[in-house]
Amino acid sequence: MRHSFMPDILPHRDREINEIASIMVPALRGETPSNIFIYGKTGTGKTAVVKFVGGELETKGKELGKHINFVYINCEVVDTQYRLLQNIANHFINEWDERIPFTGWPTDEVYSKLIEKIDRIGGVTTVILDEVDKLKGDEALYNLSRINIQLKNAKVSIVGISNDLKFTEFLDPRVKSSLGEENIIFPPYDAAQLQDILLQRVEMGLKPNSIDDDVIPLCAALAAQEHGDARRALDLLRMSAEIAERKGLDKITKSFVRVAQNKIEIDRVIEVVKTLPTQSKLILISILLRERHDNKKSSNNPINTGEVYEIYKDLCKKTRIDSLTQRRVADLISELDMLGIITARVISKGRYGRTREIKLSTDADEITRILKNDEVYLNISNYKINAQTRLI
DNA sequence: CTTCCACAGGAAGGTCTGGCGG
């Protein structure tokens, strides 16, 4: 039930599979397929579909005695030109071949070695670049897209996968046109489709009758809200199952899904808060202090940018950390908003100006717990805010 | 209808770091 598991049947992706297959199929005749660019949000099945089609073509190729190779590279891991070339080259390793070291060679030498290797093997090689947007610099893409010019005996095509629709906008135009010969967009799954995906996995992974009827619709609905992320849907189901198992129960119920959803959310917040840079932490703590002060008085006046900045400045003074300008702090507040740990909405108070209304989007106690052992927080935790929103 | 608050948020430019080619 892990999302990394790849089933033989990918529900609701027939159109995409056919489309990609029909673009790639010239490879079976030894021709170069067009380069493809694939877009889609996380958990829309991009990687699964491409790997699936790749696998099918590879076996078909073997039947027909054609050389068809697929090289899968995740650019988040392999993010420089050198390592990209090295990785592709080392994919075609065999016992009499030398391995290209992970550092030390000039880049062009790796490049020519790669050409030599691909040429010797011949046939059609498809390089799949997952998360291409993570690749540093477009030189690598440029070189790779022109590799065919130097090949005598082999063909190379490229499949780029990205979840950033705007990725190509700031790409070298030459790379853009050569990579974007074919564009495919993976739409998000809707709730009904997610249900089918979950049902398929349930059949494979769970005993019959171990699941309440309303569990799958709930998982699907929650994941559909999360831009139709199948990965999220599977995670929810798997975690609910694990929770049930840990409790020694043999039936998954709706309430476990809620717990799982909550846990996923908290885990995310923990991860984000822990890795926040010092200044952002201070800002978050300022909001936290202010919110706590507010609750105590049970007066519920909203927090705005100016207030946060005042508290923040006080905190900086007390901890002898250089304070940033309000302009910068405003940006950091937007950043916290984007990370989903606070919500900051622009409102107008008429005569009394325009500002952003800031709220923690996670429970204040939860955040306090996360920060409990934090170095920055420890120096501050004993401060409170008085009626004039000054730090005491 | 006008005023005017308390910022939002764009533009441009400075500083620092880290990677890279020579």
Added chain:
DNA sequence: CCGCCAGACCTTCCTGTGGAAG
């Protein structure tokens, strides 16, 4: 080892603005 450059991170300066109050 050095100079160069991109990109992250900030500052300074700025213009723009929703809507309650007058």
